[in-house]
Amino acid sequence: MTALGAAIIGCGAIAPLHANAIAAMEGARLVAAADSNDAQAAAFSTLYGCETVPDYHELLERKDIDVVHLCTPHYLHAQMAIDCLNAGKHVLTEKPLAVDVAAARRITEAADRSKGQLGVVFQNRYNEPSQKIRQIIVSGELGPLLCMKAVVTWHRSEQYYTESGWRGKWATEGGGVLINQTIHTLDLLQWFGGEITSVKGKVSTDVLDDVIEVEDSAHACITFADGVKGLFYGTNAYPVNSPVELELVFEQGTLLQRRDCLYLWQDGREKLLCEPGTVTNGGKSYWGTGHQLLIKDFYQHLRDGRKFWLDGREGIKALEIIADIYRSSDSRKLPVTAAAILSN
Structure with a gap:
């Protein structure tokens, strides 16, 4: 070879x-x-x-x-x-x-x-919980997907932005928590939910407004073509990096991801479906284990x-959600550079 x-x-x-x-x-x-x-x-x-x-x-x-x-x-x-x-x-x-x-x-x-x-x-598409969730959706074994939510509560310090020279600026980062930290979670939501028909959301800078141009917090309601509703919240204003939480409600059960473990809640009982793999690739724990697999x-x-x-047409989908959240937020509170991004 x-x-x-x-x-x-x-x-x-x-x-x-x-x-x-x-x-x-x-x-x-x-x-x-x-x-x-x-x-x-x-x-x-x-x-x-x-x-x-x-x-x-x-x-x-x-x-x-x-x-x-x-x-x-x-x-x-x-x-x-x-x-x-x-x-x-x-x-x-x-x-x-x-x-x-x-x-x-x-x-x-x-x-x-x-x-x-x-x-x-x-890379989060390659993590075992994500693969299992996708498999359950495609197989229909829990019936139709009804709704889902995702919560990302992480921390980024002032130093994280000031030492980089490019983070925290519209022209060089392209946004804040949405495009840098929570884009992986938004990508998973659209991978699970499929075609999106509407996105309505808000962005704000709750903690570092004197340090960065971009948002450190955002939330959105997402409607998918088959009627599934998605609720998203993400922030860099939490004091620690808390594990991402996902919940997917089906007609016949609920999947919950907590601390990178996937559980099934069904008939009043909770069952562990899979646990996270060990990070051995030199990465930070919140990056997951999917890089090597991808x-x-x-x-x-x-x-x-x-x-x-996972090509350009797949990669652009999360960016389109982010653009829609910015577009539906209060553009009067965003700088001129942000308005230019939205016009694209």
Whole structure:
């Protein structure tokens, strides 16, 4: 088997999950890494045994690079992805696909023209509770899905934003808690519920309004095409990172995810269906365990010549929900830069 050569652009906190996943696979090899921070790139290359390049454009013409992993800040995703796809490279990008829907569509169009494939990292779809929930919905074993809710109560400090240089700003992050932290949960809601017919929501900055331009809290009511109602609440204003809570009510039972365990409540009794896997990939606990599974699946699709299922058209769906929440919120309280995002 000829190994697929990989490069990682962006050597920050999320990059080790990608590097470790590549190292764990047969038929894949991390060849190079690129980062605007020379010291960070050097440390990363020493740790993972790859070379560094000062400019990602150097990767585009190299025949030993087949796959490019984008682990960069949000605002860099679009141009980097388009450049790599235009060069015929496969691209696996961290969420969000882009800072707004218009840019995400440009990436998807570039993927349509490219010899390379595009994949988007929504790793929570690969977590065992998510897979089990999806299986139950598709099988219909609990009858029709009636309604569901999701609650994300996390914490982000002032330092988290001030040290980054790009977080907390509309132009570079594309939003706040919606696009950075809770986008995974919104993606799960639409994956479970299917086509969406309406979204109504509100955003606010409850704690860090003197630090960030964007929201730290949001809630929304989502209506799906088959009549399912979804309720969502997310915030970065909680003092700790509490586990994500999900509830899905079916005609014949209720699924509840608490502390990454999935339970079935039926006939007055609660039954444990699955427990979380152990995080062994170097990531933070709230990132889940799905990165390695997703990356392995992406590479398997490439080797088999099959189209990867979590592509640009799937990746854009959560961004569309976020845009709808912003649009339905009180736009008079949002800065002009936010209005520009909504217009897309």
